[in-house]
Amino acid sequence: MSIDRETARRVAKLARIAVPDDRLDGLASEFNAILGFVEQLGEVDVEGVDPMVSVTPMQLKRRDDVVTDGNQQDAVLANAPDAREGFFAVPKVVE
Amino acid sequence: MSALTDLTIAGARDALRAGDTSAVALTEAHLEAAEAAGALNAFVHHTPDLAREQARAADARLERGDAPAMCGIPIGVKDLFCTKGVPSQAASRILDGFRPEYESTVTDKLFTSGAVMLGKLNMDEFAMGSSNETSTYGAAVNPWRAGNSDAALTPGGSSGGSAAAVAARLCLGATGTDTGGSIRQPAALTGTVGIKPTYGRVSRWGIVAFASSLDQAGPMTRNVRDAAIMLGAMAGHDPKDSTSAELPVPDFEAMLTGDIRGQVIGIPREYRIDGMPDEVEAHWQDGIAMLRDAGAEIRDISLPHTKYALPAYYVIAPAEASSNLARYDGVRFGRRAALSQGDGVTEMYEKTRAEGFGAEVQRRIMVGTYVLSAGFYDAYYNRARKVRALIKRDFEEAFASGIDAILTPATPSPAFELGAMAEADPIEMYLQDVFTVTVNLAGLPGIALPTGQDRRGLPLGLQLIGRPWEEGALLNAAQCLEDRAGFVAQPEKWW
Numbered sequence: 050m051s052i053d054r055e056t057a058r059r060v061a062k063l064a065r066i067a068v069p070d071d072r073l074d075g076l077a078s079e080f081n082a083i084l085g086f087v088e089q090l091g092e093v094d095v096e097g098v099d100p101m102v103s104v105t106p107m108q109l110k111r112r113d114d115v116v117t118d119g120n121q122q123d124a125v126l127a128n129a130p131d132a133r134e135g136f137f138a139v140p141k142v143v144e
Numbered sequence: 145m146s147a148l149t150d151l152t153i154a155g156a157r158d159a160l161r162a163g164d165t166s167a168v169a170l171t172e173a174h175l176e177a178a179e180a181a182g183a184l185n186a187f188v189h190h191t192p193d194l195a196r197e198q199a200r201a202a203d204a205r206l207e208r209g210d211a212p213a214m215c216g217i218p219i220g221v222k223d224l225f226c227t228k229g230v231p232s233q234a235a236s237r238i239l240d241g242f243r244p245e246y247e248s249t250v251t252d253k254l255f256t257s258g259a260v261m262l263g264k265l266n267m268d269e270f271a272m273g274s275s276n277e278t279s280t281y282g283a284a285v286n287p288w289r290a291g292n293s294d295a296a297l298t299p300g301g302s303s304g305g306s307a308a309a310v311a312a313r314l315c316l317g318a319t320g321t322d323t324g325g326s327i328r329q330p331a332a333l334t335g336t337v338g339i340k341p342t343y344g345r346v347s348r349w350g351i352v353a354f355a356s357s358l359d360q361a362g363p364m365t366r367n368v369r370d371a372a373i374m375l376g377a378m379a380g381h382d383p384k385d386s387t388s389a390e391l392p393v394p395d396f397e398a399m400l401t402g403d404i405r406g407q408v409i410g411i412p413r414e415y416r417i418d419g420m421p422d423e424v425e426a427h428w429q430d431g432i433a434m435l436r437d438a439g440a441e442i443r444d445i446s447l448p449h450t451k452y453a454l455p456a457y458y459v460i461a462p463a464e465a466s467s468n469l470a471r472y473d474g475v476r477f478g479r480r481a482a483l484s485q486g487d488g489v490t491e492m493y494e495k496t497r498a499e500g501f502g503a504e505v506q507r508r509i510m511v512g513t514y515v516l517s518a519g520f521y522d523a524y525y526n527r528a529r530k531v532r533a534l535i536k537r538d539f540e541e542a543f544a545s546g547i548d549a550i551l552t553p554a555t556p557s558p559a560f561e562l563g564a565m566a567e568a569d570p571i572e573m574y575l576q577d578v579f580t581v582t583v584n585l586a587g588l589p590g591i592a593l594p595t596g597q598d599r600r601g602l603p604l605g606l607q608l609i610g611r612p613w614e615e616g617a618l619l620n621a622a623q624c625l626e627d628r629a630g631f632v633a634q635p636e637k638w639w
Contacts, residue, residue, distance in 0.1 A: 067494035100529030104587025128477035
């Protein structure tokens, strides 16, 4: 499995990271080095083995579906790069 | 009394309780040492005002006789931990200016037990790296130097600032985190002790997430006893972390007898890897001899899937990271890129993440995105999780056969020069974690401690791996090895 320039471009897009065109070939070759390294997992006989979900067998706890926290608008917005009138602000979204 | 910065945590605790010194005096001595150690680039945010306030409060508690073990002890905190009102950036540009409105469970527990925070410590960006060189603050520098050379060496990574600060006596202990070896590798490279507890022993709440199924926090200290004391203050069930174990935390320090007679120590043959320097192999043999002399039974064991641990890790960790790091989008916290006229929300995400993440973090996010993408999920991600199950099974079988602990080298080499890997393939740096990463995949506790020096005087470490939830027994085996090795060397001060 070899990654080409177009695949690198697609992955960068999926990851929402702007990659300039002149970096795509370099990126593709780095991906190939890493994926070439992990390729050896193909040698392992995994027949009948379940994928690990959790290192310690545990059941996630449940709790009553009630409000336990809230009313912290100022704290929630305190670190926003742009907040206005009690909301996070982002560039206009036109669909 | 010797210099206050030469004390151990245990020694400082006893001196504080006896009234031989005060938390304020201890804190001032360490603030001064940290302030004067700019050349090490270990502390990246100093918090002297907070430290002095905490020290005064600790002295009041000591006076009242209400002083837990960590009361008045000056520590450093890895930049990965969210600390209320104090910059917490995970050494990333994308979190420039971020000051959490909340306190991580670990730092909250440490502060509740009276610990004093001197500041935040350098690390690899988002804990991704083994040399501290991916940090937005620039690399931390190892206080150790090789022979007469004045070349700057790496303190390891990702908890490199923590390791450098503890080794250079800028703080008595530091918090670290370990996803593939990020506590144990820097400990080994700086002659300090670092333990990664069993997955679930320490709450992950409020620690910036890298790979959630692998991340664990632990202490970094100058000896095993201090690690036992500090781990006791960090560990425990936390309802805010659903993977945190509801188990009592034993008195780890009380379990340190140094007696391991009759215990069975496993020596895994697969940890003898190609290209491992003779010194590392010889050092491992020395450790085996020490434990045998101490009355342990040494047994050769096999962990057959060892060689697949790093490849499995480099699928699972990037996959989890790509998901965890999706939250850095320039909307809710941190730094947003400057936008051009007409840029929409997608351009905002793409520019913010391109400017905010360094090269290694970008690479891992994209590798993770790829292995999780439609068509590759089974071939990469699910296969890696199956191999992970086999790696864990290897350890379970070893423990079921009567092995109490496993002894391995901690790292494939002593500290190397900063910049040495600049031109290397990313895989070469990944190999730094070859002996430590298995432990994260299996969720086990592992400890690295200094047990000797190479011919240039650089510290060499060994790793002991224990049974799940048996950190006490593991620390005791480490205590035995520490007693036998008698490592007392210190870096000569040049900074």
